[in-house]
Amino acid sequence: MRGSNWSEKEVSAAVTAYLKLYSAEKNGEKPVKSHIYNDLSKLHPNRTPKSFELKFQNISAVLHNENLPYCNGLKPRFNYQKLLRLVVLDQLDRTPIPSLEPHEILREKLSFLKNKGAIKADKKGTGKHGLALEEALGISANSSKKPDFMGIELKTKKDKSLQTLFSRTPSNYNYAIDKNDLFRKFAYQDPKRGRKALYTSFNNTPDSLGFYLATTDQKISVMHKNRELCSYEAEDIESALLSKHTRTAYIYITAKSSPPSFTINSVKYCQHPSIIRFLRLVREGKIYLDFTLSEKGEKIKDHGFLWRIKGDSINTLYLSNEDLI
Structure with a gap:
């Protein structure tokens, strides 16, 4: 029946x-x-x-x-x-199926999608291409922090702009007691949205607000005019890297606006991010930290403390790189 x-x-x-x-x-x-x-x-x-x-x-x-x-x-x-x-x-x-490594299976699926042509991406927001790719691969939308495909994190890229690696709150607060105190001390008035905000992106060179990164062998300090506001222990950064990026596929795409879609150009498969290399990239100005804080009513809205890397430095972060497509 x-x-x-x-x-x-x-x-x-x-x-x-x-x-x-x-x-x-x-x-x-x-x-x-x-x-x-x-x-x-x-x-x-x-x-x-x-x-x-x-x-x-x-x-x-x-x-x-x-x-x-x-x-x-x-x-x-x-x-x-x-x-x-x-x-x-x-x-x-x-009747066993010959086993393949997860990245070899991913290569098959992405090659199939590339040959198939344009992938529809009609959702809103900056993450629409990643969501569309996951949908095309049959990956259910969820808020899981686990890697996307058989233990491999997927990242779509349109160009060599900054690539978000992970979001992580500071290990320690110093001059700023917590994120709310950080906001109270350094927020500015956003005239376009009629609210206070603290949106900025900075590396080892002071930005327009005076924030910059400084490193030692054991930690990364968030500085403001020679004063340490907060800091990240190297082991916490390493934990964040390994939780998401032990194996990562960067899918380089060409996006179209009409109709909203994209095609796959190439895929870089990277393994084993190195905290030593991460710290070196911070010192070289290749790693950025973003503050994304704003005021909503009486509450402070936090979109994450985002760690990002220059697109042309992604390969340098990992011990192993391979072109899948």
């Missing part, structure tokens, strides 16, 4: 057909997926061709969660039944 739970026979048929499709694609063949769905529906009339298509996407999700390669054009749908995972793993035990 349509709408009821899938039987083991139906699930097994879907998994068998999916694995045959994957094998055919790896051999350079181009099976017509709609024909496969129609054939399955004829054999199992309680299921429509569309339901088999969705089941195939569920199978992609199982394989994705097992860090295994999956069919192109069938982005993962993660709301699958437990039975499906058991059947997939059982069939893989008898």
